[in-house]
Amino acid sequence: MSDAPRPTFDATIPTRLEVVGPLRRVLEALLASLGWSEDDTADAGLIATEVIQNAVEHGSRNDGREAVGIRCRIEGAVVTLDVTDPGTGKGPDSLLQRDVTVAPPMDSSRGRGLYLVHRMSREMDRGRTDHGGSFVRVRMTPAEAP
Amino acid sequence: MSGHAFLTGDRVRDQRNVDLLLDAVVELYGSADLATRVRRAVDRAIRVTGAERGILLLADAAGEPVPHTARDGKGADLARPLTYSRTAVRDVWTTRAPKLMTGTDSGQAFDPSKSALALKLRSILAVPLAVGDRGLGVLYVDSRFVTKEFTDGDRALFEALAGLVSVALEQARLADEEAERKRLAAEMDAARRIQQSFLPRDLPALPGYDLATLSRPCVETSGDYLDVVALDGGRVALAVGDVSGHGLPAALFMTSTRALLRGLLHAGTDPATVFARINAYLCHDLPDDGFMSFFLGVLDPAARTLAWASAGHNPPLLRRPSGETTELRRTGTVFGIDDGAAYAVHGPVPFGPGDALLVYTDGLFEARAPDGRGEWGEEAMAASFSAHVAAGRTSQGILDGLVSDLGAHVGSRPLDDDVTGLVVRGV
Numbered sequence: 001m002s003d004a005p006r007p008t009f010d011a012t013i014p015t016r017l018e019v020v021g022p023l024r025r026v027l028e029a030l031l032a033s034l035g036w037s038e039d040d041t042a043d044a045g046l047i048a049t050e051v052i053q054n055a056v057e058h059g060s061r062n063d064g065r066e067a068v069g070i071r072c073r074i075e076g077a078v079v080t081l082d083v084t085d086p087g088t089g090k091g092p093d094s095l096l097q098r099d100v101t102v103a104p105p106m107d108s109s110r111g112r113g114l115y116l117v118h119r120m121s122r123e124m125d126r127g128r129t130d131h132g133g134s135f136v137r138v139r140m141t142p143a144e145a146p
Numbered sequence: 147m148s149g150h151a152f153l154t155g156d157r158v159r160d161q162r163n164v165d166l167l168l169d170a171v172v173e174l175y176g177s178a179d180l181a182t183r184v185r186r187a188v189d190r191a192i193r194v195t196g197a198e199r200g201i202l203l204l205a206d207a208a209g210e211p212v213p214h215t216a217r218d219g220k221g222a223d224l225a226r227p228l229t230y231s232r233t234a235v236r237d238v239w240t241t242r243a244p245k246l247m248t249g250t251d252s253g254q255a256f257d258p259s260k261s262a263l264a265l266k267l268r269s270i271l272a273v274p275l276a277v278g279d280r281g282l283g284v285l286y287v288d289s290r291f292v293t294k295e296f297t298d299g300d301r302a303l304f305e306a307l308a309g310l311v312s313v314a315l316e317q318a319r320l321a322d323e324e325a326e327r328k329r330l331a332a333e334m335d336a337a338r339r340i341q342q343s344f345l346p347r348d349l350p351a352l353p354g355y356d357l358a359t360l361s362r363p364c365v366e367t368s369g370d371y372l373d374v375v376a377l378d379g380g381r382v383a384l385a386v387g388d389v390s391g392h393g394l395p396a397a398l399f400m401t402s403t404r405a406l407l408r409g410l411l412h413a414g415t416d417p418a419t420v421f422a423r424i425n426a427y428l429c430h431d432l433p434d435d436g437f438m439s440f441f442l443g444v445l446d447p448a449a450r451t452l453a454w455a456s457a458g459h460n461p462p463l464l465r466r467p468s469g470e471t472t473e474l475r476r477t478g479t480v481f482g483i484d485d486g487a488a489y490a491v492h493g494p495v496p497f498g499p500g501d502a503l504l505v506y507t508d509g510l511f512e513a514r515a516p517d518g519r520g521e522w523g524e525e526a527m528a529a530s531f532s533a534h535v536a537a538g539r540t541s542q543g544i545l546d547g548l549v550s551d552l553g554a555h556v557g558s559r560p561l562d563d564d565v566t567g568l569v570v571r572g573v
Binding site (some may be wrong): 013014 | 149160165170172175222278302305306308309310312320324442491
């Protein structure tokens with residue numbers, strides 16, 4: 001087995017919130033193994049959780065019968081996470097029209113997580129997939145050098 | 147080195163473990179069958195924790211975790227019967243909390259009746275498999291203490307893996323349920339199509355008469371029976387029956403009654419004997435609380451007469467051109483109650499131009515309105531029948547009129563019962 005970290009990780013997960021927690025642990029373990037500090041790892045874990053949870057809760061019917069795509073790419077100290085949803089929840093417009101640069105009102109059901117993601121990640125993009133869904137891409141870098 | 151709870155500090159080993167977990171994510175939700183995915187998950191659990199053996203236990207029908215997949219560190223199935231710490235498994239299962247046991251405390255966890263190997267001190271790690279509030283089972287690994295002592299880091303990664311496995315198991319259950327639902331729906335659809343094919347399609351020629359039939363099940367399959375059978379001498383048997391209950395069980399009895407009736411009629415059996423035979427069969431085979439009402443009319447176009455027998459069936463209406471309507475009363479009790487019951491045959495009575503007969507099941511008049519006006523009722527049905535006959539409508543027109551009047555009463559409410567009707571008119 002090579003001791004270099006794999007450059008990409010692709011997975012398709014069922015649209016169930018129960019999968020988010022374990023997945024976060026796995027992603028945190030991945031970043032920790034890259035030498036990220038505990039704080040940086042925890043921040044990245046939170047970002048990943050918010051994005052994936054958002055895709056399951058609002059981008060799908062949230063019934064376990066669909067799939068959310070996860071792609072994680074590692075280039076040097078930059079980790080890029082792409083999360084695609086099937087678009088069967090509130091629909092891509094709900095995601096794309098939200099202004100994530102301002103804190104959402106307290107009673108908002110969508111956007112708080114993405115506001116957080118926007119604030120915490122180095123870069124965040126949103127868009128539509130070819131299959132009627134939406135995607136969120138976040139780039140994360142550690143604050144402390146690994 | 148790093149203080150991460152799930153890292154050992156050994157870079158090569160940490161990276162290998164992360165690789166194993168990442169592979170598990172890909173594989174657990176991949177396309178392989180569940181048994182393969184579970185087997186690989188247990189193999190990964192062993193490698194991630196550096197354990198010697200791994201066992202995945204799933205709750206059985208009684209809600210107790212029993213071993214489902216048991217593997218050794220070389221990727222082979224463990225020989226049964228298995229020796230493992232039932233105490234640790236039971237604790238994890240009941241508390242839904244992970245358990246890490248090292249040293250002497252684990253030695254006592256083994257069943258003392260087991261082999262000497264089992265009594266060697268072991269290090270044990272067990273975590274619950276659950277989705278939400280639903281406990282699914284327990285993921286368990288162990289090692290001889292001299293080989294490996296588990297750490298909190300092992301436990302953290304092991305728990306993450308168990309979470310992924312739980313969701314995969316739950317997904318498989320959902321998929322199985324979905325497949326079962328589809329299979330049942332397909333079977334019901336097949337049953338419905340078979341039953342539909344039993345409905346009289348090419349009605350026998352009835353010179354001097356106009357015949358129409360109606361059959362509308364309230365669920366996929368019906369316990370109502372409607373048949374028109376050509377007999378010798380140009381005579382035609384008109385049969386309508388109603389098995390108690392609905393759905394598939396009722397439909398099965400309807401189907402076997404049809405086969406029996408047709409066999410008896412084709413053999414030239416007289417109606418009284420036909421009734422006695424069907425009754426004897428149903429007395430034997432129907433469930434204790436089951437019964438069937440049945441009407442059989444024999445129309446003779448040459449003689450222009452009608453004879454009938456009725457096993458407790460809702461009385462068909464015979465309307466004369468004068469407007470006078472008589473009910474064709476039962477000639478015996480319902481089938482399935484008394485295996486010694488005798489059935490008389492009434493008639494033949496004249497049945498000619500202007501005469502009209504309605505044979506039906508209770509679904510045609512018992513349907514209820516949603517607003518509390520109650521069921522449509524036999525009187526309303528009789529009045530509707532009489533009016534449509536008086537208006538000079540065809541048999542099909544009379545049935546359409548009855549359904550339309552019934553529909554006006556119940557509105558958009560779905561039917562409570564199978565609706566079956568037969569109208570024959572002398573022309």
